[in-house]
Amino acid sequence: MTQRILAIAALVVVGAALTWGLFVVLPTRGAQPAGNAAAAPAPTAPPASGRKIKARLYYVAEDGIHLMHVERDVAYGEGPLEQAREIVSAQVAPVSEPLVSAIPAGTTVRALFLTEGGDAYVDLSREVVSGHTGGTADELLTVYTIVNALTENLPAVKGVQLLVDGKEVDTLAGHVDLRNPLAKNLAWVQ
Amino acid sequence: MVALKVRPLRLCTAATLAGLLVVLAVTTSTQPAQPTPLTLLARDGRRTLPITLVADQEFVALDELASTFQLAVREESLGAITVSFKGRTVILTPEQSLASVAGRLISLPAPPSRIAGRWFVPVEFIGRAVAPIYDVPIDFRKPSHLLVIGDLRVPRVVLRYDPIGASARLTVDATPRATSTVSQENDTLTIRFDADALDAPSPPLAAQGSTSLVQSVRLADPTTLVVQLGSRFAGFKASSEPVDTTMRLVIDLSSTQTEAAPPTAPAPAAPDLPPALAPPPSSIRTVAIDPGHGGDDEGVHGANGTKEKDIVLAVARRAKAAIEGRLGVRVLLTRDDDRNVPMDERTAIANNSKADLFVSLHANASLRRTTAGAAIFVAAFDAEAVQTAGSGGGRVPTFGGGSRDIELVFWDLAQTQHLAQSSAFANILDQQLHTRVPLVAQPVDRAPLRVLESANMPAVLVELGYLSNADQEKLLASDAFQNAIVAGLTDAVIRFRDTLSAGGTQ
Numbered sequence: 192m193t194q195r196i197l198a199i200a201a202l203v204v205v206g207a208a209l210t211w212g213l214f215v216v217l218p219t220r221g222a223q224p225a226g227n228a229a230a231a232p233a234p235t236a237p238p239a240s241g242r243k244i245k246a247r248l249y250y251v252a253e254d255g256i257h258l259m260h261v262e263r264d265v266a267y268g269e270g271p272l273e274q275a276r277e278i279v280s281a282q283v284a285p286v287s288e289p290l291v292s293a294i295p296a297g298t299t300v301r302a303l304f305l306t307e308g309g310d311a312y313v314d315l316s317r318e319v320v321s322g323h324t325g326g327t328a329d330e331l332l333t334v335y336t337i338v339n340a341l342t343e344n345l346p347a348v349k350g351v352q353l354l355v356d357g358k359e360v361d362t363l364a365g366h367v368d369l370r371n372p373l374a375k376n377l378a379w380v381q
Numbered sequence: 382m383v384a385l386k387v388r389p390l391r392l393c394t395a396a397t398l399a400g401l402l403v404v405l406a407v408t409t410s411t412q413p414a415q416p417t418p419l420t421l422l423a424r425d426g427r428r429t430l431p432i433t434l435v436a437d438q439e440f441v442a443l444d445e446l447a448s449t450f451q452l453a454v455r456e457e458s459l460g461a462i463t464v465s466f467k468g469r470t471v472i473l474t475p476e477q478s479l480a481s482v483a484g485r486l487i488s489l490p491a492p493p494s495r496i497a498g499r500w501f502v503p504v505e506f507i508g509r510a511v512a513p514i515y516d517v518p519i520d521f522r523k524p525s526h527l528l529v530i531g532d533l534r535v536p537r538v539v540l541r542y543d544p545i546g547a548s549a550r551l552t553v554d555a556t557p558r559a560t561s562t563v564s565q566e567n568d569t570l571t572i573r574f575d576a577d578a579l580d581a582p583s584p585p586l587a588a589q590g591s592t593s594l595v596q597s598v599r600l601a602d603p604t605t606l607v608v609q610l611g612s613r614f615a616g617f618k619a620s621s622e623p624v625d626t627t628m629r630l631v632i633d634l635s636s637t638q639t640e641a642a643p644p645t646a647p648a649p650a651a652p653d654l655p656p657a658l659a660p661p662p663s664s665i666r667t668v669a670i671d672p673g674h675g676g677d678d679e680g681v682h683g684a685n686g687t688k689e690k691d692i693v694l695a696v697a698r699r700a701k702a703a704i705e706g707r708l709g710v711r712v713l714l715t716r717d718d719d720r721n722v723p724m725d726e727r728t729a730i731a732n733n734s735k736a737d738l739f740v741s742l743h744a745n746a747s748l749r750r751t752t753a754g755a756a757i758f759v760a761a762f763d764a765e766a767v768q769t770a771g772s773g774g775g776r777v778p779t780f781g782g783g784s785r786d787i788e789l790v791f792w793d794l795a796q797t798q799h800l801a802q803s804s805a806f807a808n809i810l811d812q813q814l815h816t817r818v819p820l821v822a823q824p825v826d827r828a829p830l831r832v833l834e835s836a837n838m839p840a841v842l843v844e845l846g847y848l849s850n851a852d853q854e855k856l857l858a859s860d861a862f863q864n865a866i867v868a869g870l871t872d873a874v875i876r877f878r879d880t881l882s883a884g885g886t887q
Contacts, residue, residue: 255752255847256821291748325681325689326746327758327844331828361724361831365674366743366842368831370793374763378826 242267244274246344248282249336249380251291256328257381258336260343261290271347272305279303279313282340293332295322301357309349310372311341317356320363327366334367335379342375350374419504421449422578423530427603430528433501438491440501450511454500462493462500469514473502482510525580534559536574536628538581538606542595543709547636549594550666551608552711555579558628563619570608570617570632571601578603594634613637622734625717664881667711668704668874669731671741671832672697676721681746683854689744690719692857696845697742699867707871708878728835732795738806738874739840741832744857746849753850754821755814755866757807758842760796760833795837802839806877810841813869813876818862819846819853839877843870 243264252259265281268274297318304312338351350372418429447454453465464471472481508521520529536555559576586598596609613636621630672693674680680689701712715727731739807825846853
């Protein structure tokens, strides 16, 4: 009888621990992809000083089927990971005419991780899908805006995989394969 | 059970039938030659219903319809004719091609006609007026002069014969799907269908030349086709698979003759065949066309409401008809209605059917409203992926303790093996579309497109144009544009086939 009570008590303790783990610990860890992410879980910290770097950001070219690059000031980040976060934040920020961004309005960066192998995982909010026009051309430009912004400015980044709302996705709008990290492709840039 | 409700057809005795025919012969003696009668099929048998031509329009006698379907026919005092069945009534008016069917107005191609004291109605009356008031389904198939009464399985059967070098292929499509078995008896092949009857042309296949592997095909009984084989016949392999609502039976026939022999005498073109049915290709037998999106995935929306999923389906259907008609090859659609097909299933359909070409159709959108033009995409892979696929094998340990080489196929990389041919087809399609539709500045491009990557055959994705551009939205929805795209695609498939049979595309 005592053994039975002990067993039940042990189960209750284990259950409580699991619940705490599931509902308290995990959410604070964010949507970290499986694998050897070498990322610090801390959110993007504001730059210590007003230090800036020059970065190439990408916007939709006049022809509507290519990107063009623009040199812009981006906040300095300590190390590749912090710098990557600054670059992507600047890239998804809304712009005004004559610039047109291929990133749908309202899209935010939920998280960004870097692996030791040089793959960056960029977790975007769901607006990148819900606000998308759905065209193959636009989809290619959305994807390569982020891929090129990271790979072109940060030599440490070899490939970029986009996640949406913390999850891996097949595509954004049914065309461009996002199941693996994509390498830099300047063919989409004028 | 609906079938049990079918009342027996009041089959005429031989004497009365003969009498009837005589009467008809007399009453219609001033008319042109008797057309093919209607064949009525019901659970308890078949009979024919004579047709009378009036001004090139096919008519049936109302009294014969009445006796067949137990209809009550009355001529009302004001000249109207009422046709009733179990309290439901059709009202016909002489010299009017409109009729009221249980209170609803329908139109007929001609008004009822009185010939030698009897009323005749256009054959369409059966499907449009009798069927709605009847208590058993009536399926009127005008092209084959068939009237299927009740719940019978009477698939439409279409045959196609394609000589391929010294061998040949006989394709038998049964719609709606009906399974069949094929057996050889001496110099014939017997195809037995699991059906109540067959809706087949007569003869099911035009007679072929005397040296042909298949000489002729005839309907031996209501559900059996008999294929008369030529003297060169050596063996056959039959397989069937569903294609949309059709069950397709493919019989590959081999010949005692070797492939090298045919050039000695060029096959004389059958004079009665239109050029569209020229001998089939040796290299492209099946084309898979993939209308993108569908169902709740509507794809791009134009400002005026045009949806990508509808445009691409319309073009795909036209392309299927055009390519099948002109090339005599089989065209599969990954969807033929408004539903979403998972990405992997689209290529699986093409791969499982061993399609020789995969064409995915889409409509584009750009954030720049003036962007216009069609584009053609070939899959792109990272160099690493191509290398992985190119290595093509590995060594695995065996039970015996050693190792052996195996061929590794990475399904997601299947397309890497076909990139050269995919590019070749893309370039041919670019040439064919150039004079027909607006194209972007550099129409052929490469991109990591999900739907192309697992295609185990040459594959391209065609963007028809930009629905985000108001002019293009109008254009893409037009018949002229859709026909132009289809003409270009068809010509491209023909040219691509020619390059393949000429020995390569490099």
